[in-house]
Amino acid sequence: MSETTYDIIIAGGGTAGCLIASRLSSASPSLRILVLEAGPHTRNDLFHTQPARYLYHIRPDSTTVKFYVAKESEELLGRQLVVPCGQCLGGGSSVNFAMYTRAAASDYDDWENVYGNEGWGYKDLLPLLKKSETYQVAKDKETHGYSGPLSVSYGGHYTNIGQEFLQVAEKYDKGRGMTEDINDTTEKSLGYGRWQKWIDANTGHRSDVPHHFIYAKEAEHPNLEIQTGCLVKRVIFEGERATGVEYSLNPRFHPDEPTADNVILTAKASKLVVLSAGTFGTPQILERSGIGQKDVLDRVGVDCRVELNEVGENYQDHNVIFAPYLAADDAETLDGIVRNDTDEVTKWSEIWRNKGTGLMAHNAIDSGIKLRPTPEELKEIGPDFEERWKEYFENAPDKPVLWIGAVSMSELR
Numbered sequence: 001m002s003e004t005t006y007d008i009i010i011a012g013g014g015t016a017g018c019l020i021a022s023r024l025s026s027a028s029p030s031l032r033i034l035v036l037e038a039g040p041h042t043r044n045d046l047f048h049t050q051p052a053r054y055l056y057h058i059r060p061d062s063t064t065v066k067f068y069v070a071k072e073s074e075e076l077l078g079r080q081l082v083v084p085c086g087q088c089l090g091g092g093s094s095v096n097f098a099m100y101t102r103a104a105a106s107d108y109d110d111w112e113n114v115y116g117n118e119g120w121g122y123k124d125l126l127p128l129l130k131k132s133e134t135y136q137v138a139k140d141k142e143t144h145g146y147s148g149p150l151s152v153s154y155g156g157h158y159t160n161i162g163q164e165f166l167q168v169a170e171k172y173d174k175g176r177g178m179t180e181d182i183n184d185t186t187e188k189s190l191g192y193g194r195w196q197k198w199i200d201a202n203t204g205h206r207s208d209v210p211h212h213f214i215y216a217k218e219a220e221h222p223n224l225e226i227q228t229g230c231l232v233k234r235v236i237f238e239g240e241r242a243t244g245v246e247y248s249l250n251p252r253f254h255p256d257e258p259t260a261d262n263v264i265l266t267a268k269a270s271k272l273v274v275l276s277a278g279t280f281g282t283p284q285i286l287e288r289s290g291i292g293q294k295d296v297l298d299r300v301g302v303d304c305r306v307e308l309n310e311v312g313e314n315y316q317d318h319n320v321i322f323a324p325y326l327a328a329d330d331a332e333t334l335d336g337i338v339r340n341d342t343d344e345v346t347k348w349s350e351i352w353r354n355k356g357t358g359l360m361a362h363n364a365i366d367s368g369i370k371l372r373p374t375p376e377e378l379k380e381i382g383p384d385f386e387e388r389w390k391e392y393f394e395n396a397p398d399k400p401v402l403w404i405g406a407v408s409m410s411e412l413r
């Protein structure tokens with residue numbers, strides 16, 4: 001068993017993990033920081049830097065996304081829900097659809113007021129949202145930032161499908177109206193509008209976390225070590241203090257060590273262990289470390305160190321239904337790129353490389369609406385939704401109930 005000591009260990013080098021690692025490394029160059037990430041590096045890989053290539057990551061044999069498969073569910077007529085999660089340096093930020101989607105201000109306030117997390121309200125978090133971004137869409141907006149590492153733009157093209165969606169909405173759904181900023185975080189977001197993207201308007205690159213917080217700052221961070229292909233098993237405790245982690249190498253990313261997953265390695269942390277392994281990864285590490293619901297831990301023979309019933313519970317997600325429509329022959333879509341058609345990929349890659357624009361600098365999502373039902377629509381939805389509406393939405397007028405938008409692509413399978 002080998003062992004190394006650091007000041008801080010970050011378990012999970014995804015969106016949050018890379019950002020925390022970068023900020024801590026810059027803030028305190030004397031700290032020795034280790035990031036342990038389950039998946040591979042993403043540096044300069046076109047499938048990560050070119051925004052339009054995102055569907056590549058959710059193909060069944062993906063090495064950059066892990067699929068969590070639920071048990072068969074009666075509510076889904078016996079089907080199993082599958083949730084993809086980023087598994088590479090950058091996590092979701094390196095494989096996701098790059099939609100710039102911010103919560104309503106009241107959602108953050110709920111974290112503070114409803115769930116009792118002091119310091120996690122909107123007024124505390126808005127400065128941090130602003131700090132991470134450079135908003136290239138419009139100047140001097142109160143809720144946006146202008147000097148952060150992650151650029152936000154409309155992407156390199158405005159597809160005719162996205163344009164027509166808004167033209168039709170303006171004509172036929174006058175009651176809801178248009179908004180100039182669909183991600184303003186306030187009530188002003190609720191209307192039809194153009195959708196922003198985590199894409200740099202100048203380079204056309206994906207605004208992912210590793211390229212902008214880790215790779216670009218390597219010279220600034222000699223104190224930061226990143227190990228990829230490492231699966232954190234559990235946190236090591238001395239008394240009540242977390243002092244390190246146990247992990248193993250994933251042979252898939254360490255082909256020279258085919259039996260590496262049988263070898264438990266240890267890394268020690270003198271100051272802090274941060275768990276940032278995502279919605280599924282973090283609760284699993286906590287549970288393997290003896291923190292969670294006692295009966296769950298008992299069932300799998302893990303000694304319960306801290307009984308914490310919330311661990312691994314109350315998972316919520318945004319379920320999506322893609323409704324396909326026939327499009328006109330001249331519709332501008334990402335289908336050719338998604339099919340990996342050589343001519344299309346070459347054509348759009350050249351424009352992307354030379355100008356940072358075009359469909360390769362795009363995510364197929366140009367317009368949409370964060371929608372709240374009208375009183376008439378609520379009646380139509382019926383009584384099943386009433387309780388949830390009253391408890392959660394009615395008194396929070398900035399909260400949308402659903403998203404509807406146009407996707408300029410039909411190759412989603």
Ligand SMILES: Cc1cc2nc3c(=O)[nH]c(=O)nc-3n(C[C@H](O)[C@H](O)[C@H](O)COP(=O)(O)OP(=O)(O)OC[C@H]3O[C@@H](n4cnc5c(N)ncnc54)[C@H](O)[C@@H]3O)c2cc1C
Nearest residue numbers: 012014015016038087091092096097098099232277278281
């Ligand atoms: C396909 C897809 C599309 C999405 N589209 C959008 C979008 O368009 N807009 C948007 O805002 N959001 C989108 N999201 C969601 C968004 O990307 C995530 O909410 C966000 O990345 C979560 O950040 P995180 O740091 O919590 O977790 P992640 O970014 O998932 O990071 C967790 C990291 O921990 C690692 N890990 C897990 N277990 C272990 C372990 N045991 N040991 C070591 N490492 C471990 C994982 O490999 C991963 O890299 C999408 C997500 C996916 C998967």
